[in-house]
Structures are given as C-alpha cells and as structure tokens.
Amino acid sequence: MATDNALTAEQILSTAEDVLRRFGPAKATVVDIARALGVSHGSVYRHFPSKAALREAVTQRWLDRAHDELAAIAAEPGPAAERLHRWLATLFAAKRQKALEDPELFATYMVLVGEVSGTVEEHVETLVAQIRQIVEDGVRRGEFRDAPAGPVARSVFLATAHFHDPAHAAEWSRPAAQEDFEALWSLLLEGLRGR
Amino acid sequence: MATDNALTAEQILSTAEDVLRRFGPAKATVVDIARALGVSHGSVYRHFPSKAALREAVTQRWLDRAHDELAAIAAEPGPAAERLHRWLATLFAAKRQKALEDPELFATYMVLVGEVSGTVEEHVETLVAQIRQIVEDGVRRGEFRDAPAGPVARSVFLATAHFHDPAHAAEWSRPAAQEDFEALWSLLLEGLRGR
DNA sequence: CGGATGACAGATATTGAAATCTGTCATCCG
DNA sequence: CGGATGACAGATTTCAATATCTGTCATCCG
Numbered sequence: 001m002a003t004d005n006a007l008t009a010e011q012i013l014s015t016a017e018d019v020l021r022r023f024g025p026a027k028a029t030v031v032d033i034a035r036a037l038g039v040s041h042g043s044v045y046r047h048f049p050s051k052a053a054l055r056e057a058v059t060q061r062w063l064d065r066a067h068d069e070l071a072a073i074a075a076e077p078g079p080a081a082e083r084l085h086r087w088l089a090t091l092f093a094a095k096r097q098k099a100l101e102d103p104e105l106f107a108t109y110m111v112l113v114g115e116v117s118g119t120v121e122e123h124v125e126t127l128v129a130q131i132r133q134i135v136e137d138g139v140r141r142g143e144f145r146d147a148p149a150g151p152v153a154r155s156v157f158l159a160t161a162h163f164h165d166p167a168h169a170a171e172w173s174r175p176a177a178q179e180d181f182e183a184l185w186s187l188l189l190e191g192l193r194g195r
Numbered sequence: 196m197a198t199d200n201a202l203t204a205e206q207i208l209s210t211a212e213d214v215l216r217r218f219g220p221a222k223a224t225v226v227d228i229a230r231a232l233g234v235s236h237g238s239v240y241r242h243f244p245s246k247a248a249l250r251e252a253v254t255q256r257w258l259d260r261a262h263d264e265l266a267a268i269a270a271e272p273g274p275a276a277e278r279l280h281r282w283l284a285t286l287f288a289a290k291r292q293k294a295l296e297d298p299e300l301f302a303t304y305m306v307l308v309g310e311v312s313g314t315v316e317e318h319v320e321t322l323v324a325q326i327r328q329i330v331e332d333g334v335r336r337g338e339f340r341d342a343p344a345g346p347v348a349r350s351v352f353l354a355t356a357h358f359h360d361p362a363h364a365a366e367w368s369r370p371a372a373q374e375d376f377e378a379l380w381s382l383l384l385e386g387l388r389g390r
Numbered sequence: 391c392g393g394a395t396g397a398c399a400g401a402t403a404t405t406g407a408a409a410t411c412t413g414t415c416a417t418c419c420g
Numbered sequence: 421c422g423g424a425t426g427a428c429a430g431a432t433t434t435c436a437a438t439a440t441c442t443g444t445c446a447t448c449c450g
Contacts, residue, residue, distance in 0.1 A: 145385070147381075151374075151378040152378070152382060154375065154378065155375070155378045155379040155381075155382045156382070158354075158357045158375060158379055159353075159354035159355075159357075159379055159382070159383070160354075161356055161357045161363070162353045162354075162356045165362070165363075167360070167362035167363065168356070168360075168362065179346075180349060180350070180353060183346040183347070183349065183350045184350040184353055184354055186342075186350075187347060187350045187351070187354065187383065187386040187387070188354070188382065188386060189386075190340070190385065190386040190387075190388075190389050190390075191382040191383060191384075191385040191386030191387075192382070192385075192386075193385075193390070194385050194390075195385075195388070195389075195390050
C-alpha cells in the first residue's frame with residue numbers, strides 16, 4: 001500500500017533531531033531536513049506550518065523524553081523525603097549528563113528552549129506538579145510539616161534552579177557541585193520537616 | 196598646578212560608564228571613551244593595559260556600588276531572621292529595579308559580567324560571606340539551628356539565585372515574583388530554624 | 391622627565407552584493 | 421483526490437572588500 005512510504009510527522013521530527021544534532025541550530029535548514037528525508041521541503045510544510053513550529057515540536061519531544069523518568073519517581077510509594085531527594089538528584093544528574101557528554105547538542109537545545117517560552121512554562125508546571133505530589137505524600141505521611149503544597153513545591157523548584165536551569169550549566173562541571181547540591185538539599189529538607 | 200587637568204583612572208572609569216550607557220557594550224570603543232574625555236586613546240592605555248581590563252574595572256566598580264548597602268545590613272545588630280530577610284529582599288529589589296528601570300544598561304552589565312567570571316566569583320564570595328555573618332549571628336542568638344555556617348550560607352545564596360542571578364532577570368517582572376520570593380523565604384527560614 | 395600624542399600594523403567590525411533559505415501555490419502523479 | 425513537487429517572491433544569511441578599532445611605540449611638550 002501507498003502508506004508504506006507515507007511521510008509522517010514523527011519521521012520528520014526524528015530526522016530534524018538528527019539534522020539539528022549534526023549541523024547545530026544556526027545551520028540546520030528545512031531544506032537540509034527534507035534532503036535527509038529524501039523529500040522536497042514543501043512536503044515538510046504539509047506537516048508543520050513553519051520552521052519555528054517544527055523546532056518547537058522537536059523541543060517538546062525532547063523535554064517529554066527527558067521528564068518521564070521523573071514522573072515514575074513521583075508516583076512511587078515510599079518515604080517522601082528519600083523520593084524527593086532522588087527526584088531532584090535524578091533531574092540534576094540528567095541535565096548535567098546531557099550538558100557534559102554532548103555540549104554541542106545541549107547548546108542546540110538551549111537555543112531551542114530559549115525560543116519557546118510557552119512550551120517551557122508548561123514543562124515547568126509539569127515538574128512542579130510532580131514535586132507537589134511528593135510533598136503532599138510527605139505531609140500525609142507526617143514526614144513534612146503541613147504547609148500549602150503548591151507554593152512549597154514551587155519554592156523547591158525555584159530553590160534548586162541552580163541545579164537544573166540550563167542558564168547555570170557552566171557551573172555543573174565544578175567538582176563542588178555535588179556538595180553544593182547536598183548542602184542545599186539538607187537545608188530544604190529541614191525546611192520541609194519544620195519543627 | 197599641572198595635576199589639575201591630570202587624567203585619572205577614576206575619570207576614565209566614570210566616562211567609560213557614560214559611554215557604555217550611551218552606546219551599549221557592542222559599540223562603545225576606546226576611541227569613543229577617549230573622545231568623550233578630550234584626550235587621545237593612547238592616554239587611556241596609560242591607565243588600563245587593555246580594553247578588557249577597562250571593562251572589567253567598570254564592572255568591578257558597578258558591583259562594588261551595588262553591594263555596599265548590603266554590607267551595612269549584614270553588620271547591623273538585631274534579629275538575624277529579620278536581617279537576613281531584609282538582606283535578601285534588598286538584593287532582589289536592587290537587581291530588579293536596575294533590570295526594569297533601564298533594561299539597556301542592565302543588558303550592558305550582563306554582557307560585562309559574562310566577560311569577567313573571576314571578578315564575579317569574588318563578588319559572590321563577598322555576598323556569601325555577608326550571609327554567613329548573619330547566619331552565624333542567628334546561631335549565636337539561638338534563632339537558627341547549629342549547622343556549618345559556610346555551606347548553609349552558600350545554600351541560601353544558591354537557593355535564591357532565581358531572585359538575584361541576572362540569568363533569571365526575565366522572570367523578575369512577573370507579578371507573582373514577590374510572592375514566589377516570600378514563599379521561598381518561608382521555606383528557607385524553616386530550614387534555618389530547624390526543629 | 392613624566393605624561394600625552396598620533397602614526398602604524400594587525401585584528402575586528404561593517405557593509406552591500408550575491409547566494410541561500412522560508413513559506414506559498416499552481417501543477418503534477420499514482 | 422490526497423499528497424508530493426519545485427518554481428517563485430520576499431526575507432535572511434554569507435562573504436569578501438573596506439573601514440574601523442586595538443594596542444604599541446617613537447616622538448613631542450611643558
């Protein structure tokens with residue numbers, strides 16, 4: 001059937017990711033992506049209304065993939081303190097690994113992320129909701145003091161920005177980064193527990 | 196006496212600041228600064244070994260000026276919790292005001308600050324030392340639990356990066372920024388007090 | 391003699407013409 | 421008929437020639 005060779009949005013996204021990885025955000029063109037797919041660039045525009053929309057979709061996909069491991073941790077049973085610590089450490093480790101193992105690709109995504117503030121805000125909300133879930137578990141279990149979980153979750157996210165916001169990526173390779181993270185975690189944990 | 200018209204480093208710095216404000220970091224040249232001073236650009240090089248050094252000195256001066264109000268708060272007597280809150284709020288307010296009232300000048304300083312990581316690190320150390328001073332007072336007064344003041348101070352600084360690091364300046368104009376700050380402060384205060 | 395000058399070489403930035411890219415659409419193909 | 425194509429116009433980027441800037445230094449001036 002003809003649909004065997006049908007061009008799908010998914011194929012385009014996957015190839016776009018390859019091309020971005022290879023050429024970088026400044027050089028990757030729609031024509032490059034179409035060439036890599038063996039189609040004309042007009043066909044790409046059948047699936048995405050603009051280059052910007054395509055780049056946004058690539059970013060979305062990337063963020064989605066990066067965050068599903070975290071959702072699993074948030075949904076686990078068990079002590080909230082340990083879970084929140086692991087959740088934050090996993091987030092930090094994932095970001096740091098991406099930033100250090102392939103700095104060019106990471107820079108590519110930093111550029112893309114800078115272009116789509118709306119998409120990023122959604123993802124921040126998703127992440128904060130996961131923290132909130134763990135915090136609420138903690139309160140229910142009596143591990144944490146009873147405080148409004150929404151603002152507390154947001155505060156935890158903001159307080160740890162140094163360890164997950166790409167703007168601070170340059171600091172992640174410092175040897176003391178892990179120590180700094182643990183010290184901050186101790187302070188936050190005390191704050192969550194309260195008196 | 197001849198020294199009435201003597202060209203001083205201070206005059207150059209002050210004029211350099213004007214020229215940077217007027218032309219922006221990309222366009223301000225040494226020749227522009229010399230012209231504004233009414234001297235040849237060679238004379239500027241008698242006081243600063245390079246354009247980079249001159250820009251660094253301007254940045255240093257700017258950071259110094261921005262931070263002396265904070266040193267006063269750190270040195271005050273009185274309750275540590277209130278003092279630390281005021282110190283952080285003052286830092287946030289000063290940054291936010293600069294960012295909002297004159298975005299171009301702020302962008303200029305963001306560029307300069309990005310050029311001189313060493314200078315910035317020194318200033319971060321100065322600021323952390325001020326936090327540490329307040330934290331130590333708090334422990335001495337029995338307001339805060341007894342924890343290593345160095346790491347705690349650094350944690351407080353990192354945790355509040357969202358409200359003082361220029362990388363987050365775009366978020367400072369959000370109406371919820373003040374709320375976010377107070378929520379984070381509550382969490383940190385609980386963490387400092389401990390059980 | 392201490393300090394300012396401006397000509398100069400090499401590095402960096404600007405500019406505008408040419409090349410390429412984005413996004414559209416009339417046309418074609420299975 | 422649904423989907424792919426590639427020619428096209430206007431926007432954007434590249435590139436090389438040109439202009440400007442940085443940093444040095446022999447010279448000058450009070």
